[in-house]
Amino acid sequence: MTKSGRWYSSTTQIYWACAALLSGRWLSTRTEIREVRGWRLAAICHKLIKQYGWPIETEYRGAENIAHYRLTPGTDISRLKFPPSAKSLADGLEGGAQ
Known part of the structure; x- marks a missing residue:
């Protein structure tokens, strides 16, 4: 992968974030750490x-204003596009996400 095409996180972290968001979790940096x-x-x-x-x-x-992220409820996950490191998550989705 070229340097310009790299994310600033490992593919494991990207996969983890996608899987956790798909499962409906709220995520924060503390959770990721x-x-x-x-x-x-x-x-x-x-x-x-x-x-x-x-x-x-x-x-x-x-008080620290810590950001928490989640996938919007009701999202049709079968229509999501996935980053290369998380494409395997799409395999099990109904309708075959991209």
Whole structure:
């Protein structure tokens, strides 16, 4: 993969974020650090929104205003486009997402 085509997170973190969002979870950077030792959740979500068209909601919580992300409820996940490292998630979806 060329340097310009690289994300700033490992493919494992991108896969984890996509899988967690698809499962309906709210995610924060603290969750990402704890579960996959990552710290680029905001960048991953931004890329999913801008490049892949994922309808991700952001909610800021607590005194520190920490961002929490989730896939908008009611999203037709069979219509989502997936980044290369998470394409295998689309295999099990009804209707065969891209």
